[in-house]
Amino acid sequence: xQLGEKAGLKPSKPMRDxxxxxxxxxxxxxxxxxxxxxxxxNSTKAERVRQTFPERFFNIGIAESNLVGIGAGLAGAGFxxxxxxxxxxxxxxxxxxxxxxIALGNVNAKILGSHGGITLGKDGPTQMGIEDLALMGGLxxxxxxxxxxxxxxxxAVKAATDHVGPVFxxxxxxxxxxxxxxxxxxxxxxxxxxxxEGTDLTIIACGLMVSSSLDAAADLAAAxxxxxxxxxxxxxxxxxxxxxxxxxxxxxxxVAEEHxxxxxxxxxxxxxxxxxxxxxMRFVGLSDVYVESADPADLxxxxxxxxxxxAAAAREVINAK
Amino acid sequence: MLxxxxxxxxxxSLQSIARELRLDILEMTTKAASGHPSSSFSSVEIVxxxxxxxILQYKEQNPWWPGRDRFIMSKGHAAPLLYAALAxxxxxxxxxxxxxxxxxSPVQGHPVQGLLPGVEATTGSLGQGLSLGIxxxxxxxxxxxxxxxxxxxxxxxxxxxxxxxxxxxxxxxxIDKLIAILDYNKYQETGPISREMALExxxxxxxxxxxxxxxxxxxxxxxxxxxxxxxxxxxxxxxxLIAHTIKGKGVSxxxxxxxxxxxxxxxxLAEKAREEIRCS
Numbered sequence: 001x002q003l004g005e006k007a008g009l010k011p012s013k014p015m016r017d018x019x020x021x022x023x024x025x026x027x028x029x030x031x032x033x034x035x036x037x038x039x040x041x042n043s044t045k046a047e048r049v050r051q052t053f054p055e056r057f058f059n060i061g062i063a064e065s066n067l068v069g070i071g072a073g074l075a076g077a078g079f080x081x082x083x084x085x086x087x088x089x090x091x092x093x094x095x096x097x098x099x100x101x102i103a104l105g106n107v108n109a110k111i112l113g114s115h116g117g118i119t120l121g122k123d124g125p126t127q128m129g130i131e132d133l134a135l136m137g138g139l140x141x142x143x144x145x146x147x148x149x150x151x152x153x154x155x156a157v158k159a160a161t162d163h164v165g166p167v168f169x170x171x172x173x174x175x176x177x178x179x180x181x182x183x184x185x186x187x188x189x190x191x192x193x194x195x196x197e198g199t200d201l202t203i204i205a206c207g208l209m210v211s212s213s214l215d216a217a218a219d220l221a222a223a224x225x226x227x228x229x230x231x232x233x234x235x236x237x238x239x240x241x242x243x244x245x246x247x248x249x250x251x252x253x254x255v256a257e258e259h260x261x262x263x264x265x266x267x268x269x270x271x272x273x274x275x276x277x278x279x280x281m282r283f284v285g286l287s288d289v290y291v292e293s294a295d296p297a298d299l300x301x302x303x304x305x306x307x308x309x310x311a312a313a314a315r316e317v318i319n320a321k
Numbered sequence: 322m323l324x325x326x327x328x329x330x331x332x333x334s335l336q337s338i339a340r341e342l343r344l345d346i347l348e349m350t351t352k353a354a355s356g357h358p359s360s361s362f363s364s365v366e367i368v369x370x371x372x373x374x375x376i377l378q379y380k381e382q383n384p385w386w387p388g389r390d391r392f393i394m395s396k397g398h399a400a401p402l403l404y405a406a407l408a409x410x411x412x413x414x415x416x417x418x419x420x421x422x423x424x425x426s427p428v429q430g431h432p433v434q435g436l437l438p439g440v441e442a443t444t445g446s447l448g449q450g451l452s453l454g455i456x457x458x459x460x461x462x463x464x465x466x467x468x469x470x471x472x473x474x475x476x477x478x479x480x481x482x483x484x485x486x487x488x489x490x491x492x493x494x495x496i497d498k499l500i501a502i503l504d505y506n507k508y509q510e511t512g513p514i515s516r517e518m519a520l521e522x523x524x525x526x527x528x529x530x531x532x533x534x535x536x537x538x539x540x541x542x543x544x545x546x547x548x549x550x551x552x553x554x555x556x557x558x559x560x561x562l563i564a565h566t567i568k569g570k571g572v573s574x575x576x577x578x579x580x581x582x583x584x585x586x587x588x589x590l591a592e593k594a595r596e597e598i599r600c601s
Binding site: 034055056058060061063065066068069070071072073074075076077078079081096097099100101104105106107 | 387391433434435441442443444445446448449451452453454455456457458459460461463464482483486487489490494
């Protein structure tokens with residue numbers, strides 16, 4: 001069973017390719033956009049810009065600290081840098097540079113963390129970004145975006161470029177099926193999208209887990225359970241109103257993320273829920289674990305990140321109401 | 322007038338500015354009862370030459386003028402010196418200096434970009450300034466602006482890998498508008514550099530990374546100016562001026578006493594220090 005198949009979603013090309021298209025689109029539209037690469041442009045697909053605008057593309061090499069610093073300097077010279085690499089290498093190597101040279105001074109730089117989550121698969125845990133959202137969560141000025149399909153990737157790259165200030169955007173190696181019409185994705189930074197209505201519970205998800213949540217909602221509907229599904233494409237600023245509305249109107253929440261639960265999206269959603277309108281909650285994600293090299297589908301099954309896992313959490317949370 | 326006389330007069334007036342900056346650093350850190358006066362003292366002549374010796378091109382009334390030369394204080398703990406120089410250059414009211422490290426003041430313990438005019442970069446976690454300078458200059462190249470970037474490095478921070486990542490990149494991109502100045506005062510926080518983490522042979526290291534290297538007495542303003550004029554003419558390669566300095570320069574009982582790193586000069590000692598600087 002393909003991701004999104006139960007929900008009737010159309011398959012797409014890999015998200016990294018969509019990112020490459022989206023980056024080229026903003027670079028074409030805005031001559032202030034420059035792209036910095038940590039020698040992974042053929043994997044992140046940032047190299048699409050190198051082919052078209054070589055003068056605005058800089059491979060800084062395998063030196064993430066310097067990559068971030070040079071990007072911040074280009075912002076200081078009035079450009080809009082997209083600093084690109086795998087989220088694991090970029091954030092873990094250059095966290096202090098992101099903190100000082102970008103976040104603290106509210107510098108207008110954009111950070112692409114590619115290969116987020118575990119679905120890069122066979123290259124294994126050394127390359128996986130399972131802590132990126134938690135790390136970026138530790139930087140108070142950093143906008144955090146996690147697109148869930150091709151249209152939202154295009155919209156997110158455009159919104160990030162237009163926003164004045166630091167933005168982190170997470171991309172993935174794998175395809176995510178089409179959720180939104182290709183030319184019409186509602187995308188406002190900080191405003192979550194309700195993509196399925198329901199009254200029995202709300203599933204709040206980001207990235208890959210959004211289509212899994214729609215699959216889960218289709219299964220639940222067959223059993224007479226109507227789930228609201230929220231695409232939480234912005235992790236900061238968090239759409240508190242949407243979370244509180246979900247709690248009040250559906251009385252139970254499941255949060256699903258391809259990320260560690262510790263410090264992840266669920267913990268942020270729970271903080272808002274607990275402070276404003278406590279309802280039973282369940283969390284689908286990785287719990288204090290590093291995963292291994294394997295086919296992405298096998299990993300999602302073994303580490304309980306499938307639509308079946310989301311549906312099981314939904315049944316459990318409804319019983320706790 | 323003969324050129325040597327002009328230069329002699331200029332250097333003399335710059336020495337007087339240096340003395341005033343030292344006094345400002347002392348007052349700021351003594352009033353704040355914290356900060357890094359000794360690390361600021363060692364860089365005073367370098368910063369005086371840059372800001373007041375005609376090296377840096379800036380417009381204090383239009384601080385973010387795109388064509389400005391960049392000055393990046395990579396050794397962020399010398400923030401008091403940066404603030405004193407900016408205030409003297411007219412970027413902001415000198416009275417601001419006395420709010421260093423106080424609640425609600427933009428005059429932060431270490432520089433934070435965006436809080437004060439003229440503060441180009443957030444620094445204080447060491448090793449980051451050179452990369453920023455490269456970024457500004459790659460941007461300048463794209464914009465067709467020919468400004469320079471001057472990055473003041475501490476010696477201790479040359480232990481950080483990012484400095485050498487940046488050194489490699491600056492040579493790779495042939496960034497000849499980049500002039501680094503290394504305040505080589507020979508001490509880091511916990512002791513002499515040669516004892517804690519040896520940097521030598523430093524000239525060879527920078528040369529091996531493709532840089533033009535000059536050495537100078539970092540307290541001789543005339544010599545600093547001559548070296549900087551020479552380095553401004555370098556083409557296709559970045560350059561570094563290794564300035565041999567004395568940590569705590571100007572206050573005898575602080576000079577070369579590494580325990581004064583991050584320690585203000587308080588009480589009667591402050592008056593003694595004031596006297597020594599005035600009479601220097």
